[in-house]
Amino acid sequence: MTKAIWNVDKVHSTIGFSVRHMMISNVKGTFNDFEGTVEADPQDLTDASVDIKIDANSIDTRRSDRDDHLRSADFFDVENHPNLTFKATNIEKKSEDHYDMTGDLTIRGTTNPVTFDITFEGMAKDPMSGDEAAGFTGSTTINRKDFGLTWNAALETGGVVVSDEVKINIEIQLRK
Numbered sequence: 001m002t003k004a005i006w007n008v009d010k011v012h013s014t015i016g017f018s019v020r021h022m023m024i025s026n027v028k029g030t031f032n033d034f035e036g037t038v039e040a041d042p043q044d045l046t047d048a049s050v051d052i053k054i055d056a057n058s059i060d061t062r063r064s065d066r067d068d069h070l071r072s073a074d075f076f077d078v079e080n081h082p083n084l085t086f087k088a089t090n091i092e093k094k095s096e097d098h099y100d101m102t103g104d105l106t107i108r109g110t111t112n113p114v115t116f117d118i119t120f121e122g123m124a125k126d127p128m129s130g131d132e133a134a135g136f137t138g139s140t141t142i143n144r145k146d147f148g149l150t151w152n153a154a155l156e157t158g159g160v161v162v163s164d165e166v167k168i169n170i171e172i173q174l175r176k
Contacts, residue, residue: 006134006174008036008052014171015054019144020163027066031084033058038174042123042134045099050088057082074151081108089113097121101138107147116140116170132176139169 015034021027033055040048056076059067071078088103099118104111121135144150144166151162 003039003041003047004176006038006040006042006176008034008038009133009173009175010034012133012173014169015052016169017166018169019166027061029059029061029067029070031055031058032060036172042120042136042174044093045091045101045118045120046093048088048091050086050091050101050103052086054084054086055082056084075108075149077108086114091118105142105147108149110147112142112146114140114142116168126175134174134176136172136174137170138172139167141165141167 010033013034014030016028016030018026018028031054034052036050036052038048038050040050056078057071059070059076061067061070070076073079076084083106085106086103088101090102092100092102094100097120099120100115101118102113102115105114116138117140118136118138121137123132123134125131126133143164144162145164
């Protein structure tokens with residue numbers, strides 16, 4: 001297959017995260033508004049071009065007051081930094097369907113390299129639209145403080161409200 005331009009299909013994709021809360025549980029959330037393009041042969045991502053843009057205001061943890069706090073200057077500061085972005089800089093094939101995708105992740109105006117463990121889930125023709133589709137899953141873990149997300153509060157029992165480690169999970173369907 002040759003290189004082609006693919007668009008992220010938001011209806012069939014999820015960009016989510018989980019973070020330890022009060023040292024006793026994990027809070028999960030998603031971003032509901034995002035877009036992206038991938039120029040690649042989905043069966044060989046090693047020379048792919050990947051650009052993703054996420055609307056920080058679209059954060060959803062299923063609790064509006066927490067979402068509003070995450071949008072504030074304490075966290076994402078969406079008024080000054082409305083988007084999170086990811087641009088791949090290097091992709092290495094680990095095995096037949098597994099890749100390490102390293103790229104520049106920008107959150108709150110701070111850019112750091114991160115590496116996602118990516119799995120190519122396969123390709124299919126959509127029976128409704130006739131479009132060719134490709135699926136990928138991936139994950140990485142970041143330290144939120146590396147991106148200027150430093151707000152926290154101490155618990156009287158010890159520990160803090162929000163852990164530094166944030167797990168990012170993606171499920172992406174592309175359409176040609």
